[in-house]
Amino acid sequence: MTTSSPSLAHTTLLAQLRQICGDAHVLTHETPGVDLATWEQDWRKRVKGRALAVVRPADTAQVAAVVKACAAAQTSIVPQGGNTGLVVGSVPDASGTQIVLSMTRMNAVRAIDKDNLTITVEAGCVLQNLQAAADSAGLLFPLSLGAEGSCTIGGNLGTNAGGTQVVRYGNTRELCLGLEVVTAQGEVWSGLTGLRKDNTGYDLRHLMIGSEGTLGIITAATMKLFPQPAAQLTAWAAVPSMEAAVALLGLAHQRLGPSLTGFEVMGQFALSLVDKHYPQLRVPLWQETPWCVLIENSDSENEAHARSQFESLLEEAMNHGCVTDAVVAESLTQARGLWHIRESITLAQQQEGPNVKHDISIAVSLIPAFVAETDALLAQTFPGVRMVDFGHLGDGNLHYNVQAPEGQDGKAFVLAHEDAVNTVVFDQVSRFKGSISAEHGVGELKAGKLPLYKDPTALAMMRAVKKALDPHNLLNPGRVLSAE
Ligand code: FAD
Ligand code: MLT
Ligand code: ZN
DSSP states (O other), rough: OOOOOHHHHHHHHHHHHHHHOOOEEEOTTTTOOOOOOHHHHHSSSSSBBEEEEEEEEESSHHHHHHHHHHHHHOOOOOEESSSSSSSOOOOOOSSOEEEEEEEOOOEEEEETTTTTTTEEEETBBBBHHHHEEEEEEEEHHHOOOOOTEEEEEEHEEEEEEEOSSSHHHOHHHHHEEEEEETTTSEEEEEOOOSSSSSOOOOOOHHTTTTTTTOOOOOEEEEEEEEEEEEEEEEEEEEESHHHHHHHHHHHHHHHHGGEEEEEEEEEEHHHEEEEEEHHHGOOOOOGGEEEEEEEEESSSHHHHHHHHHHHHHHHHHHHHHSEEEEEESSSHHHHHHHHHHHHHHHHHHHHOOOOOOEEEEGGGGGGGHHHHHHHHHHHHSSTEEEEEEEEEEEETTTEEEEETTTTTHHHHHHHHHHHHHHHHHHHHHHHHHHHBBBBSTTOOOOOOOHHHHHHHHHHHHHHHHHHHHHHTOOBBSSSSSSOO
């Protein structure tokens, strides 16, 4: 790539940013020994942008000062946490004029209030560290996803991440009580309340959550904590059809009630990819059944109670014919092993080559019909495509991913057919009154599709909000809302 020297305005801005954050925390392509690819390349390697600089503030005052300086220089900002997002929302565009605002130095746990069941953390705190801090206090922070070792709570809030515990605890949105945010004007909104009730007007917290860095920069958050379960058991069940998986979910709700904390479905081809790329993980039951289900039972009494509840659920399910075989983990290590298999699907499909990735949601009751109809449509339009189906069936959220036919180059397939595949899938989602994004967000990848599937009045209100809060389009331009 050719490099051009920064303009005078950019040179002045870089000098200001260095003054605010310190030389060591303003990285450019000229910084010796630093490769900006870490911040410029998205996780799926779909896009590699070029930043003017990566700026790493240490506190909220520095974030505010950076935003003010960028606003004065009309330079746009891309907020970034762990850069694990899957929809191209956290990396700069190719212009070489954007600032990546990396939040990872702001990673402190500010406070834990055990009586109020809350924790206040800075936005760059890695999710796993937040979980560990809660655990050290004898409490639970339930948000859990495959990227938890590197994603940050700021990114989780920015995307309203879901994960594997939503069936019981809700999305990141439901876990958040308060926010501290730097606005597009560089003002600080101090909203770090731990209140569970507050009806003093518009709930700005909910505007910020899921806004993917387009409305403000989240610098800290107050999140809910929960009591730890007394015992946790995990079962892996073979189910004969998607209808059976939905029937099993109904039974699990009835029999386990609030102890049902996870309900994941995994298709045979998805599991075959884990078996192929990670044979050491020993995927159970996948060869004998089209679908497997992972169920988690978090009991508030004790292990014996959890086990007997689980056994009667599985027995009843077998009698109804919705489970054909099952294993219940005997230990925490075995349970972790089963979850590890589930979480490895994302990496296994990446190993297999790029695919057209989806994170759709449909009412649980309609999922079997959706899958049957859409599989048939895709097979007709793109003969030989392989469906990497898995996801959070408990929440009606499927990763309904379309992989190139056997032997075809994945990259070439995605390049040639992504738009047409999306049209087939999203038209079906719309027919079934679902959502084209249940958890990964819109980013850049789906910004062009949003106007086709979002209610026009809702879209107009979204544009009005963006204009009101960020009139000069400085925060993550082109993400969520495409240019009009
Ligand atoms: P980034 O990728 O850095 O940013 C994501 C978006 O949030 C961008 O638009 C960015 O601008 C914005 N943002 C980041 N920080 C801030 C901030 N402080 N203030 C304002 N905006 C900000 N997602 C799920 O929902 N469920 C899953 O189960 C799941 N599993 C995954 C498994 C793997 C292996 C991988 C790689 C990803 C997975 N994801 C999942 C996607 C991703 O991890 C989530 O979207 C996560 O919330 C992103 O966090 P991050 O810190 O990496 O954010
Ligand atoms: C998951 O549920 O594993 C994630 O959302 C990641 C993915 O879709 O690959
Ligand atoms: Zn997911």
